Amino acid sequence: VSTRTRAAEVTDSHYAAVMPPARQTLPPGPPLPLPLGTLVTWTVTLPFWEWCRARYGRMFTVRCFPWGTAVFISDSEMVKEVFTGDPAVFHAGEGNALLAPIVGERSLLLADEDTHLRARKRILPPFHGESVRRYASEVERIVADEVERWPIGEPFALHPRMTAIAFEVVLRAVIGVEDGERAAALRQVLPASAEWDPTILAGWAVPSLRRYGRWRRHDATVAETHRLLREEIAERRGEADLASRDDVLSQLIVAGDASDEELCDDVMTLLIAGEGTSAAALAWAFERLLRHPDALERAHHGDDEFLDAVVHETLRVRPVIPAVARQLQAPVELGGFEIPSGVTLLLVGSLLHSDPGLYPEPSYFRPERFLGNTLGLTYTWIPFGGGRRRCPGAALAALEMRIALRTILERVTLRADRLRDERSRHRNITLVPARGTRVVRTA
Ligand code: HEM
Helix, strand or coil: CHHHHHHHHHHHHHHHHHCCCCCCCCCCCCCCCHHHHHHHHHHCHHHHHHHHHHHHCCEEEEEECCCEEEEEECCHHHHHHHHCCCCCCEECCHHHHHHHHHHCCCCHHHCCHHHHHHHHHHHCHHHCHHHHHHHHHHHHHHHHHHHHCCCCCCEEEHHHHHHHHHHHHHHHHHHCCCCCHHHHHHHHHHHHHHCCCHHHHHHHHCHHHHHCHHHHHHHHHHHHHHHHHHHHHHHHHCCCCHHHCCCHHHHHHHHCCCCHHHHHHHHHHHHHHHHHHHHHHHHHHHHHHCCCHHHHHHHHHCCHHHHHHHHHHHHHHCCCCCEEEEEECCCEEECCEEECCCCEEEEEHHHHCCCCCCCCCCCCCCHHHHCCCCCCCCCCCCCCCCHHHCCCCHHHHHHHHHHHHHHHHHHCCEEECCCCCCCEEEECCEEEECCCCEEEECC
């Protein structure tokens, strides 16, 4: 209640300060009713957005679920205005409210303004560049173990293998468990907790469904995950070597300002935000590399700088979260329009990244474009979002991707099972390769 009241106050003063009472308008867009707008947005997502940009420009309006009226933006100046705008006006937490049953009520993802800032300050230190470097050898070990199990000579999908790697990174680097009964139990329930789809989501939107079938089973799995995590947290608090442990959870406990419930929500948030995204990004990196022999060759023999460029270019051409949302708590003036309160702005990385004015020949996969050139990308390369909500896991994800690429390329030889590009499909909050990056290991 207090957040809402404060937002309303800021809203009023913001409105008074920046805008005279005026006609409120929206950028043009296809005149589709909400059900049709929803259908095309969630089925032919990227071609539909491309078409809208070609027809209406870098700012267009579509009515679609779950946002209602959504203004899609792919202009870097406007992206900057939104990312650096007043956090009391540009909210993100409310849009994630549906995730509460899995990430917990106290999750950073659900918070806005001061509550968000506090949660973020608490969670950030273990994710700084310096801190995440300590996970490098752990990640390498995880990837090397995983690669051992890949079959030779028969096609298989790489994406589930990347999910296994990303999950193990969360388990060991974030939660800090590896062996023992509880680790084994968490290996059983955590992936199933993190697996949610539109059907499960419907159960969160309509709670009465949760008494039945799949919804009830999913709730039970999440409850068991929370129970195991709380047990782990309680035990960890008493451990003598706590201060010297590297994992994120131990560092959050040592920092000392979080309750067991907050820590449990932190871990679930990091799992949900970090596992599917990293796995999808790695799957796309191979989907692209295996169709670009020159880049593959160079990545195989290349140094870390080239691998980082591969990571940048993959996230440019295939941003796994294609757009980030901010819901307006007050009217704002943007791009010559006066956009009313309540509208959601979507900053569309996949359109921004395919703007030929920013990236010449944007559909080409060309990691070289990022060599020695990753500064000044803040508002033109936004796979990790931006501003106060920029992904705190970005440094860990980039490290994980670089090490996984290097370790896999060193140990096995892969080829795509067919040459045609894989299309995208939605999975949870991400866009993943539709066929799961199918490959054949040849050596
Ligand atoms: C390639 C992998 C990843 C991608 C593409 C990605 C992308 C994103 C994006 C687009 C956002 C929203 C930012 C915004 O609204 O401006 C976000 C938020 C977040 N990400 Fe990531 N992410 C990745 C990996 C990770 C990892 C490994 C973790 C942690 C283990 C993580 C934790 C989070 C958290 C906690 C948030 C919420 C931040 C907030 O609301 O303040 N992410 N991520």
